[in-house]
Amino acid sequence: MSLASERAKPGASSKPTLYKRIRLDIETRILTGEWPPGHRIPFEHQLMARYRCSRMTVNKALSELAQADLIERRRRAGSFVRRPQHLSAVLKIADMRAEITALGRSYGYQLIDCRRRTATAADRARLGVSTAGKVIAIACRHSADNVPFAVEDRLIDLSTVPEAATADFAREPPGSWLLHHVPWTEAEHTISAVVADDRTAKALGIAVGAPCLVIDRYTWRSARTVTAVRLHYPGETHRLVARFKGG
Amino acid sequence: MSLASERAKPGASSKPTLYKRIRLDIETRILTGEWPPGHRIPFEHQLMARYRCSRMTVNKALSELAQADLIERRRRAGSFVRRPQHLSAVLKIADMRAEITALGRSYGYQLIDCRRRTATAADRARLGVSTAGKVIAIACRHSADNVPFAVEDRLIDLSTVPEAATADFAREPPGSWLLHHVPWTEAEHTISAVVADDRTAKALGIAVGAPCLVIDRYTWRSARTVTAVRLHYPGETHRLVARFKGG
DNA sequence: CACGATTATATGTCTAGACATATAAGTCAA
DNA sequence: TTGACTTATATGTCTAGACATATAATCGTG
Known part of the structure; x- marks a missing residue:
């Protein structure tokens, strides 16, 4: 199978989109403890190579993980798994x-x-x-x-x-x-x-x-x-x- | 002032980046009630024209607002201000x-x-x-x-x-x-x-x-x-x- | 060794395109 | 009128580039 045919193809057999898959992959590694707090996540260009996609795609995945406070991103240094700081509970108070x-x-x-x-x-x-x-x-x-x-x-x-x-x-x-x-x-x-x-x-x-x-x-x-x-x-x-x- | 010089220029005089400004603009309109629940937000191509930027930029702003549950996005229909469903409070329980x-x-x-x-x-x-x-x-x-x-x-x-x-x-x-x-x-x-x-x-x-x-x-x-x-x-x-x- | 200047680099933001896809709206036949 | 089909369109995702910017590392100098 050629690289080109293995690639993207958004709605082919894989249901979730590529950036969601990347996000889930990383999230899973963090949640299972495979990548412990402080671990450096592969650089964007490494993820580009691994998933055969453009930088914007891996960037979107990483940005969302950063927004969710699962990782911390530092210029020049890379992205790192954050250590859990506190248990935060969401209290839903409907009317x-x-x-x-x-x-x-x-x-x-x-x-x-x-x-x-x-x-x-x-x-x-x-x-x-x-x-x-x-x-x-x-x-x-x-x-x-x-x-x-x-x-x-x-x-x-x-x-x-x-x-x-x-x-x-x-x-x-x-x-x-x-x-x-x-x-x-x-x-x-x-x-x-x-x-x-x-x-x-x-x-x-x-x-x-x-x-x-x-x-x-x-x-x-x-x-x-x-x-x-x-x-x-x-x-x-x-x-x-x-x-x-x-x- | 020409359109080109008025545009983007990321780190010129405007401190926040463009997509953040777009997000804040819309957020403010929602929070002040200027755009009430159910109001349709301008289409992406309209925001592109208003802010003179590419679609990816307004898309990033709108995506973040959708993630924060401030707006709801529907294909073909547009983006709409969501009505507040419940008060949810975040209880942070540190150690x-x-x-x-x-x-x-x-x-x-x-x-x-x-x-x-x-x-x-x-x-x-x-x-x-x-x-x-x-x-x-x-x-x-x-x-x-x-x-x-x-x-x-x-x-x-x-x-x-x-x-x-x-x-x-x-x-x-x-x-x-x-x-x-x-x-x-x-x-x-x-x-x-x-x-x-x-x-x-x-x-x-x-x-x-x-x-x-x-x-x-x-x-x-x-x-x-x-x-x-x-x-x-x-x-x-x-x-x-x-x-x-x-x- | 300490400290300031320089450089390399990973992330941050942005562009101008592209195709995919869900669906509102319009069209047409029963 | 109603239901089935078609079409137009706004969003969803993606690409292959670009320049900006913060900062870790390196290099020189006192």
Whole structure:
């Protein structure tokens, strides 16, 4: 078989494209430990020869591996397998309805309290803003199969999201509304554990002193605060699962 | 100024390269909401004209945006702004020493118990394996500035990581050792809240009944279980922070 | 030996083409 | 109207070059 016929031919018998094959080959060597951290990956021109392709093709494969933090590329020196620095887990927090229906349970929602007001000093501190604009303060509860699932305590900055003034939070949970109306977000989550106080225990239908998982989420839209929300979950029954992956 | 002189010139006055500028331009339009979810991004040949560059250059910019899930690309149809599906937070769990020293505190480590044994039924259930190989069971404590920071209860499957038999876990925490000796991992984290029982309270120096954040982590290496670990943090003082990003 | 200048080289970016391929849209017959 | 066929088109991948740029290595010099 000639070199020419052995080569590329994108959609012949090999399903994946060439650059994907190169990427997978290298990835596999790294993941199996055949190429340990610090190992120098063959130079681009060596890979060109091995796979009989142009430099752009191997470059694309290597660039993607670098983007995924699997390798590090240094000019003049070459590309090297990175040592895993930390386990990073991706915590996917869908909106509450999606989270509950994904568990195969029926979703229930109750608005406990919703008021519109000029931001108090406490509100401003919580939202991290200095000017006293209007805010919406919401307390509500999510349930799964009619059992309390989480209580939510939220503040929305109306100067960032004026449209929220017209939303009907008795019908639609504020989390869902925001997810579908605020085009993009940056967020910070803080997870901690507390014991249920009187008010929380009552809302969740658990004993005072029972453990609760607390998630505080702050959401921004290009440097403007959108919302601050605190969620209380019954700690012994609820679990946050973060799957995947070494890096 | 002629078209030619206006063009590219990679390292002239513009610091970022052209494809990065294109990517940033589009990203900005999406993040500010100027191009809302569903909006069709100009076709590649239109972007070629706008930026006076070759198709490969705009393709690289668009490919990266697609990889980041900011846009969706469909053959024949074009590229479209994706609607945010869920908030996903990246939880970076470095090894304990790195986590504590990053806070500017001094790291301390004490091995409480370490024993090698043939896997019991409970061990096998916890590791999710069926055969009864050897395991190492470790209990230890991490402290920051001499204050208990977390207690760790770990099982290592020696049939997956035989090298662990020779590690000195009195000197090096098992998490660090594994991170540096097991080339790659997949993991699942489960986060929950409990109240401290007698043993945990004593180890952490907190009151019985105080809230604790619990992280269970299962780690695999290409379908083989590596380790199962349960970490207890004092819940009122410790916080897990997950930063970033809409998607 | 220490240190600054020079050189070689691997990666970073880019071009102007090419063909492959999925699919939206149009065409035509039943 | 509907379903099957054809066509146009935007993206997906690839090539064989090019110049830019950071930097490891080398070489000279004090």
